[in-house]
Amino acid sequence: MPAPRTSAHDDRTERIMRTTVALAREVGYSNLGIEAVAAGAGVGKHTVYRRWSSKGALFLDSVLTLHASSLDYPDTGDVVADVKRQIYDAVDLLASDEVAPLFRALVAEAQRDDEVAAALVERFAAPQKAKTVARLAAARSAGQIAADADLELAMVTLSGPLYYLLLVTHEPVTHDVVDRIVDALFAGLTPRA
Template identity: 65%
Template sequence: MTHTPHRRGADRTEAIMRTTLELGQEIGYAKLSIEAVAARAGAGKHTIYRRWSSKGALLLDSLLSLNEPGLDYPNSGDIVADLRAQIYTAVDLLARPPFGPLFQALIGEAQHDPQVAAALNERFITPQADKTVARLKAARDQGQLSSGFDLDLAMAILSGPLYFQLLITQEPLTHEYVDRILHALFAGMGPQPQP
């Protein structure tokens, strides 16, 4: 048996993450095993365990490597248009393999593994939320939103229904649905009587 010379460090890291995404896309996260990733990547298991502490940690890194720069906000001056553009982009990312299904599975994993949950929040969720809040804050500072506008709650109302649809009802996310949420947030639901 001949051996291809062992390449080191970043080289191996990258190959393993690429294989993880490939294999995850082919057989799904549930059936993905570190054993199989190692075999397919031509890597020793040790080489994987040296870098990642669990399947979830490996997948998180692999997914983030797909989206290095993150989803950045335009700032055209029109807060609604900017939010819409950004959320469209996010929704499109989630609709497209391999990101969508694997990201969904990763959130699933986070429900069983606190380390994954923490890392996911720290590395993806919070940064995205922060950008949204920052964009909203800019609009409020510019007087486009009332001074009492609840930035965090607005972020939650923008995100929550989408995650609900992704994780719970598992129906496809549409631009039209994003529009309805945006409209409700900024124009109100129009409930006649005052509560």
């Protein structure tokens, strides 16, 4: 069976997003311009503006579409191992030399642009939160964590140190660091006799 055909619109959109990411890596987000993206992608700037309302919206869509994998949780029956595996995948992606500067720039832009902030929550933060809470809820139902565990707070407690290290201090987030954070969290979540 032949592969489905993509439209010229889809090809142009992907070319624009790839050009955006390549230019952002080369010149930095703050020096990224719509005109340069359009020229690099071989389209007019109006073509870019028909698809995205701002440079921030273009950048967010490009980074998340091209680099944010699904980051789904496995379910092996061992919630601690599953959470560690998912976080290893997340930090390996977000801390990579290829993605880290883009992700930092995206989060910085979200502090200045409410549209980008809302889209970042909708497309990245909220889905990851929902997946984490769902995996913890399944573990709670299986008796692996305390019945009265606050799953929303567990999510915040789990992700806070990681984003602090990735975005504020720029310290390396190794699998050992992930293990220590997850083990500390689950020490407080285990069912009590």
